[in-house]
Structure formats: structure tokens, C-alpha cells
Amino acid sequence: MYIQLLKHxxxxxxxxxxxxxxxxxxxxxxxxxxxxxxxxxxQKVTKEYYVLKGCLKAYYLDKAGQKHILQFAIEDWWISDxxxxxxxxxxxxxxxxxxxxxxxxxxxxxxxxxxxxIPKFERFFRLKITKAFVALRNRIxxxxxxxxxxxxxxxxxxxxxxxxxxxxxxxxxxxxxTPESLSRIRKGxx
Amino acid sequence: MYIQLLKHxxxxxxxxxxxxxxxxxxxxxxxxxxxxxxxxxxQKVTKEYYVLKGCLKAYYLDKAGQKHILQFAIEDWWISDxxxxxxxxxxxxxxxxxxxxxxxxxxxxxxxxxxxxIPKFERFFRLKITKAFVALRNRIxxxxxxxxxxxxxxxxxxxxxxxxxxxxxxxxxxxxxTPESLSRIRKGxx
DNA sequence: CTTAAAAATTGATGTAGATCAATTCATTGC
DNA sequence: GCAATGAATTGATCTACATCAATTTTTAAG
Numbered sequence: 474m475y476i477q478l479l480k481h482x483x484x485x486x487x488x489x490x491x492x493x494x495x496x497x498x499x500x501x502x503x504x505x506x507x508x509x510x511x512x513x514x515x516q517k518v519t520k521e522y523y524v525l526k527g528c529l530k531a532y533y534l535d536k537a538g539q540k541h542i543l544q545f546a547i548e549d550w551w552i553s554d555x556x557x558x559x560x561x562x563x564x565x566x567x568x569x570x571x572x573x574x575x576x577x578x579x580x581x582x583x584x585x586x587x588x589x590x591i592p593k594f595e596r597f598f599r600l601k602i603t604k605a606f607v608a609l610r611n612r613i614x615x616x617x618x619x620x621x622x623x624x625x626x627x628x629x630x631x632x633x634x635x636x637x638x639x640x641x642x643x644x645x646x647x648x649x650x651t652p653e654s655l656s657r658i659r660k661g662x663x
Numbered sequence: 664m665y666i667q668l669l670k671h672x673x674x675x676x677x678x679x680x681x682x683x684x685x686x687x688x689x690x691x692x693x694x695x696x697x698x699x700x701x702x703x704x705x706q707k708v709t710k711e712y713y714v715l716k717g718c719l720k721a722y723y724l725d726k727a728g729q730k731h732i733l734q735f736a737i738e739d740w741w742i743s744d745x746x747x748x749x750x751x752x753x754x755x756x757x758x759x760x761x762x763x764x765x766x767x768x769x770x771x772x773x774x775x776x777x778x779x780x781i782p783k784f785e786r787f788f789r790l791k792i793t794k795a796f797v798a799l800r801n802r803i804x805x806x807x808x809x810x811x812x813x814x815x816x817x818x819x820x821x822x823x824x825x826x827x828x829x830x831x832x833x834x835x836x837x838x839x840x841t842p843e844s845l846s847r848i849r850k851g852x853x
Numbered sequence: 854c855t856t857a858a859a860a861a862t863t864g865a866t867g868t869a870g871a872t873c874a875a876t877t878c879a880t881t882g883c
Numbered sequence: 884g885c886a887a888t889g890a891a892t893t894g895a896t897c898t899a900c901a902t903c904a905a906t907t908t909t910t911a912a913g
Contacts, residue, residue, distance in 0.1 A: 533804055533808070535808050539808070541804060541807040541808055543800065543803065543804065555793075555796065555797070555800070556797045556800060556801075559793045559797065560797065588786070592782040592785065595782065595785050595786060595789060596778070596785060598789065599785060599788065599789035599792065602789065602792050602793050602796055603745075603749045603792050605796055606745065606792055606795055606796045606799065607745070607746045607749065607750065609796065609799040609800060609803060610733065610745070610746060610799060611746070612803060613733065613799060613802060613803060613806075614723055614731060614733065616803075616806055616839065617731040617839045618723070618725050618729070618731055620869075620870095621869080621870075640889095640890070640891095641890080641891070642889095642890065642891080649806065649807045650870070650871090651870075651871060651872080652890080652891070652892090653870085653871080653872080653873095653891090653892080653893085654869085654870055654871075655891095656891060656892050656893080657870090657892085657893085659891095659892095660892080660893095663869070663870080810899075810900095811899080811900075830859090830860070830861095831860075831861070832859095832860065832861080840900070840901090841900075841901060841902080842860080842861070842862090843861090843862080843863085843900090843901080843902085843903095844899085844900055844901075845861095846861060846862050846863085847862085847863090847900090849861095849862095850862080850863095853899070853900080
């Protein structure tokens with residue numbers, strides 16, 4: 474069942490079968506329908522989610538009512554309002570299913586317990602957050618440096634599994650441009 | 664001498680005097696003149712730097728020869744090409760002193776040794792990178808959401824110690840706008 | 854103090870991408 | 884299979900900020 478997740482862990486740390494079992498035992502399995510909200514602004518965020526199946530987005534709704542997508546997540550990705558999760562602040566983001574989805578949830582306090590018992594997991598999540606940091610750094614470099622067309626092409630290259638699966642207006646939103654502009658970019662104008 | 668740094672550590676972890684000494688013992692002290700390069704593209708990056716005194720910037724030079732500043736660092740900040748440092752890739756960034764500076768360097772392999780001996784330090788750097796991740800997330804949210812004027816005002820609010828100390832054209836570059844535009848923003852136009 | 858170099862400002866003009874308003878195309882539920 | 888709703892496209896116009904070209908102000912070095 475969770476071979477996928479064990480393989481995911483093994484990319485960064487080596488676990489004994491017992492440790493693997495211990496990790497699996499602290500996860501909870503959930504299924505959600507499309508449009509379900511896993512997180513809403515104001516809520517306490519005690520969980521982060523590993524996607525077994527489906528597709529989700531994390532977005533911010535600004536004062537003017539504009540959505541801004543910060544992250545997508547499909548199979549084998551983690552998603553949450555990480556700011557809120559890490560700092561025990563109220564959520565600022567929505568996390569919503571774009572497709573019917575199946576996820577495993579990991580509770581913060583249970584995880585912190587685990588860190589003390591098996592420091593290897595602290596290492597795992599340090600490495601994970603480090604990669605996320607690098608990805609964001611590169612995203613900022615892109616926005617500073619590249620025009621929208623290049624950013625779109627790089628997005629398609631970097632996330633070939635999202636292109637086609639996620640609506641174009643979502644991608645446009647993620648890239649910080651309008652659906653109209655993205656349409657023209659895809660037509661080869663600009 | 665390094666009270667500042669010990670205080671910095673104590674914000675996130677509690678150390679015994681022995682552990683504090685052990686940490687200090689693995690650091691190296693350096694002084695650099697303004698314009699010195701601590702890191703250049705292509706180099707191996709084995710160190711991250713804690714700023715005791717002075718001011719530095721980390722920037723990327725794109726194919727068109729344009730600079731893009733990703734980070735400033737003043738007293739009590741860490742700086743490096745973190746992508747290269749974490750992933751043992753060749754540097755993509757320059758790290759350069761904007762002022763004469765005094766830094767402590769921390770070597771990656773020595774640090775990883777330390778993680779095994781004292782897992783508390785793995786925790787410390789996990790928390791550090793987590794905060795850096797959150798800061799980047801908020802920076803992306805800003806660029807998606809806010810006009811240049813708002814971004815500039817927020818920059819001044821968030822880094823009151825940098826505003827005034829760092830040249831405006833550096834700040835403009837960091838924000839991804841031209842010095843001309845920043846000048847007009849500061850004049851109240853736009 | 855003087856001069857050169859670096860930084861900031863100002864004005865005129867250009868442009869990528871936004872916005873607004875239809876229109877067409879695709880998907881979903883009945 | 885047909886509305887109805889959601890998504891994508893197209894065209895006309897607008898705007899925040901870029902670019903280019905001087906000019907002025909500030910800083911630093913001899």
C-alpha cells in the first residue's frame with residue numbers, strides 16, 4: 474500500500490523495517506472529493522499531507538479577493554500551509570483538492586515526538602525543507618530574470634505531470650499572469 | 664567575543680556550556696574588505712557564513728550580464744550560496760562584501776559530523792532553513808500580489824537596518840525594479 | 854579642497870502584459 | 884443529447900514600469 478512512501482523516504486534516509494513501521498503507524502489515511510478544503514485561513518494547522526493520489530493546490534486570497542496559487546501537489550508530494558504548520562500560526566492559505574484525492578496526514582506534535590525518538594526523521598524533514606527552499610529560491614530567480622513566456626516553458630519542463638492535468642488558468646495564476654496572457658503565450662504571440 | 668552568536672543559537676536550542684564550546688571550536692574567523700568575493704560561480708561551496716560585522720550580498724549574474732540580488736546579510740545573519748552548499752553543486756551565485764566585514768565560517772562536512780554527535784544542531788539548522796523557507800514564500804506572495812511601491816515600503820519595514828545602509832540601486836535590484844523606478848517611487852510618483 | 858567616479862534623479866518615449874468585453878470551445882449534470 | 888456552466892481564446896485599449904539619455908548630487912580618493 475505505502476510502498477510509494479517508503480521509497481520516497483529511502484531517497485534521503487535509510488530505515489530499519491521497524492522504523493518504517495513506526496513511521497507508517499503515525500500516519501492517517503484520508504480521502505477527499507474535488508473542491509474539499511483541507512485547510513482554511515484562520516484555522517490551526519496541525520498536519521502536513523502526503524499525496525497518494527489526486528491533485529491539490531495551496532493558495533492565498535488577498536484583500537482584493539484575488540487568488541494566488543503558491544503550490545500544487547500531486548502524487549508523492551507534500552502539501553500544507555507550511556508557514557502555519559512550522560510556526561504554529563493560524564493558517565493564511567487555503568489547501569484545496571483540484572481532483573478527488575487520497576492523502577496521508579502527519580501530525581505536528583506526533584512528528585516532533587518522533588524526532589526525539591529517531592533523529593533520522595529530523596534529518597529527513599530537514600532535507601525536504603531544504604529542497605523546498607532551493608525550489609523557491611529558483612522560482613524567485615526566475616521571476617526576477619525571465620519573461621513570462623520563458624517562465625511558462627520552464628514550468629512545463631519542470632512539472633511535465635502538471636501541464637495538461639491542471640487547468641491553464643491555474644498555471645497562469647501560479648505564474649502570476651492572466652489567463653489571457655497565458656493563452657497568447659501558448660499561441661506563440663509575445 | 665561570540666556572545667552574539669551564542670544568543671542567536673539560544674533562540675532555538677538550549678546548549679550546555681560544553682556544547683557551546685564545541686560549536687565555537689568548529690568555526691573559523693575571517694575578515695574581508697569591501698568588494699571581496701567569498702563565493703564565485705563554479706566554485707565548490709563548502710562553507711556558510713555567519714556575519715559578525717559588515718554587510719554582504721548574494722547575487723546571480725544572468726546570461727545577459729544582469730545582476731539579481733537574492734539576499735543581503737548583516738550582523739547576525741547567515742549567508743552562502745545555499746543551493747550549492749546543500750546539494751554539493753558548483754556555485755551559481757556570487758557572495759560579495761558590500762562593506763568591510765567580519766564573518767565566521769562553518770564547514771559543511773564538519774557540520775555534518777556535528778549533526779551525528781549532537782542532533783540538537785540538526786534541529787537548529789532545520790529551524791533556520793524553515794524560517795528562510797517561510798521568508799521566501801512570503802517574498803513570492805508579495806511579488807505575485809503587490810505593486811512595486813508596496814513591496815518597497817514593506818522592504819523598508821521588514822529590514823529597517825538595511826534601508827539607509829545599502830544603496831538604493833541595490834534595493835531596487837533586490838526588488839526586481841530599476842533604480843529609476845525606485846527613485847520615482849520614493850518621490851511619491853506612481 | 855579638488856576632482857573623479859559612483860549614485861540618484863529627471864524627462865521623454867516604448868512595451869509587456871493587464872484589463873475589459875465578447876465570443877467560442879469543452880465539460881458536466883440531468 | 885441538450886442545457887448550463889466553466890475554460891479558453893480573441894480583440895481593443897490601457898498602464899505600470901522599462902529603457903534610454905542627460906543632468907545633478909553624493910561619495911571617495913589623492
